[in-house]
Amino acid sequence: AGGSRQSADLYPGEYEVIQGVPQGWLVDVSCTGGSVDIVDTTASIHLAANEDIVCTFDNSYVGGSISFTNVAVPADGTEFVYFGNLGFHTFTSGQGHTAENLYPGDYEIIQNVVPDWALEVVCTGGDVTVTGGTATVHLGANENVSCDFVNTSTIVQTGSVTIVTDLMGPGSSLTANYSGDLGTFSQGRDDSQVVENLVSGDYQVVQAPLSGWVLSVNCVGGSATASSQGVTIHLNAGEDIVCTFVNRNKSVLFYDDFESNRGWAANAAGTDTATGGQWEWGTPETTKYGEKSFQTSRTTSGSRNLVTGAAAGSNVDSNDVDGGVTSIRSVSIEVPALKEDMVLTLKYYFAHLSNATNADYFRVSIVGETMTKVVLEERGNSDKVFSEWEKLETKVNAFGGQTIYILIETADNGSNSSIEAAVDDVMIKLP
Template sequence: MRIVAAAAAGALVITGLAVTPAQAAHPEVSLTGSDFEIEDPASPGGANLKVDDATPPSLDWMNVSQEQTTDIVNPKNDNSFGQGAKEDTEVPTVVTGGIPPNKSDLKNFGLYLETNLSGHQFLNLYWHRVQDPTGTTNMDFEFNQSETPSANGVTPVRSHGDMLIQYDLANGGTRPELSVSRWLTSFGPAPLNACEAGSLPCWSTKVNLSALGLATGSINTTAIPSGDSDGLGAISARTFGEATVDFTALASTLDECKTFGSAYLKSRSSDSFTAALKDFIAPIGTGFPTCGNVTIRKVTDPAGSTVDFEYTKDFTSDPPDSTFTLSDGESQSFSEVPIDTEGHVTESTLPAGWDLDHVDCEASTDGANVTIDGAEITFNLDSADDTVDCTYYNKARGKIIVKKITDDGMGSFDFTSDTLDPAAFTLTTTAPDEAGEASRDFEDLLPGTYDVAETVPAGWNLQSSECDDQSPVTAIDVSAGETVTCTFVNSREVGAIKIVKTRKHAATGSGDYPHQGVTFTVTGGELPPEGVQAMTGADGTVCVPGLLVSAFAGNYTVTESVPAGYHLVGPNGRTATVVESEGDCDPITPEATVSFQNMPLTNLTVSVDSQVDGGTKSTIDCVPGLPEPDQATGPNGDGSLTLNDLEPQVVTCTIVIDP
């Protein structure tokens, strides 16, 4: 097992908890909050290894799974410290044999880390020696971060921050005094700025844990039978001692976490800190973590984002950085986070276009005591078994692009929306097709549903309005990080001109009749200079479709190519105004209808022929007819008058024959 405790190069200021005897059937001096029985040494028998309190939960060595080890039994093979090795001796000399059967000869020691229901931790220790001492009892439990053997091949290499818990019992006493010191390779704030004895490297000035109410202990005052010794065999009076240290309180007052990989027990020859070391029990591995873990994870919507999100934290840890960044799918874990200390993690200023959706800390243990306030989590670990495991979920904002294209021409178009800001805007195209398109971007949109609508101006047709994600423009579905482009395509209205052609035809009867096969030319608007031609059909009409409405193109001119034998009634080059139509001439507005009427023509000839050459002479006068003088015959008395291209009318001719 491994012990992880808060340790520091800084201050060791400990606020104690009162030592209150537990209310048990067998009087105890257990620490408040601990269920481990430390029997009152003033009670019959003092310390023991069995549960005396019938009310659970009650703990003692016989009903817990502790880490324990046994010293070498044969004195000839037993190892000990020699050559005057002291506590501050960085690499004490190890010798074999020569351990007298007295108070300094050790047999067993054990460790048990208790975590109560609230997560508070207590470190329980015991030692067991060969025989009842005749003087003081001095035991030291050394906890080392390193498990690497030092030059003596047995005790571990010491590191700055290693911990020494000292168990001192006055001559004839039964209530021990427990203290703690730290191994120093450099000085820090008080009380870690002085050595208990000697100079650097050294053990720091010791802090009396018993006086602060952070530790309690006891020894057995009578023999413990083998059946009650948890496998240690029969135990003589005053050869077994135990203690409890409030490990949470000890750890939480220090600046950082230190991981202790091993622990061993040793004895001193007197209560002087500089006294020679005697016997020891070789180190055993430990496993009492008093620092927890924090893991922060990142999930983005959409997934796969490479955008970095920045976080800040205010607790000591490994790694120690106070800021870190995460992108989608990444996580950052911090170990050696002190317990019983409030810590915070905050997602800092968000990258542009992103929002915090929520924080999920369900994966954290109950003892992590996590609360969430917006982008900040607050925690306070009850024990090293507790873990903060929180995931930050972020959503990217979306974007809508409203695009305007005119198939032909250009113009300004008004749009409105109930969900976008601004709610009204105008897009103006500058040329036909995509070359002249206009657009407006709406960015930083929360995922959701939006709308946009065009107010189609007079003279224009809305050909299409569609979004590239297949959403209707009335309900544009914007997902996290999505860009939706909605394109409105308009074309100018077109209409038609209807040409009506009639003629007179006496053989058919009176009235007007359709005139087929007459050619007309339409000019104006955006037509080519030569215009377009159309020919009347059997009904005497022709429709000229696909003409841009006059609102854009102005009026059109319709000119007839008058067929031979006819006169056009009225002027040629008639004006037509084109308005919206369905592309044909049914229906058609009067302004877009032009009518032409043709009149058939007649040639008139009046002639005289004198039967006697030169016998008569004549004059011919027709009304209407030729201007004066009247037409007269020649010397032979013969002559004629011809009038061409006469429209239907009454013609009166006066012929005078003279003898």
């Protein structure tokens, strides 16, 4: 800016000075002191003897910008095509283009018409004429114009709501009664109801109180606001929201009959070594040893439990625990600090044949913030032990005020011992 150059002692003759012009700039050329022909940014100087000619190249920035963005409601991945003075583009929702250093003038942005979508073009920052899917930007000097091409689906998109009843505690005959915007209905333990083809909006669902039970509601798949006895579900187009009404018996801190998946994690620490028969949540199948059940499909309640390899093997050495340790752990449980007894109970079996050794085991531990306590351990031996359910009962008061989890481990550490184990009906009972 403001630079100059002088060429002295020139002979009379023809001289040409040309300035390059960056995009977005205009130049005005004026000369004094002699004869000069000016065409665009070129000064053709006809220099005579003893003349001193001065030419000024006055540069002004007039560049502007145009930005346009594609918006789709809903943002489902539909592609929209744009063309015109600013090039050819294909965009999904949220994508766009910016052109800079543009000279004043008219620029067209055209979006193709997509069936089942309604288009509205909204522009700011300058003068724009909109006709159908065409926005004509009348760009002035130094203007920055922004346009949103808002495409809204004309197809009515619906969603669904699923209500699940979860009872944490004994009481298989209990029924939860519901009312609200999804109608009136009743459900038992682990029952669910799906209401489909719902338009966007708020839906309130209320559960009648169950005497002696505490209710909480968890929703996934969308937004919801919980209340004391229910929830208001904020359903958007295309959402499938699942709300679980968790009823916990007031006398029970934790309960799992394994009829629904409550988040037990196999090999949570990533240190298991077993190559077969790993712990899993599932529906067990029976494996026979002669007339005896080595793994049984008979649970202590319902049809599911925790089991080492739910599928039946072709024999007792197929799909049993092999090659090392397999583990599974519960979700975290917050234990209150109480003086009265809090008792953990569970049903289990540890089956093995006479090829088992003392290196094989079934173990239940409580893992807290400050300590780990093994509350049950059975070792393999030369006896034949089949899938007969037993009961563990132990106090957890030592973990009061801590967050704990229950860890279950089984190991085949011998020479290909025949090992199976299962757990059902885990409960921590409050006083």
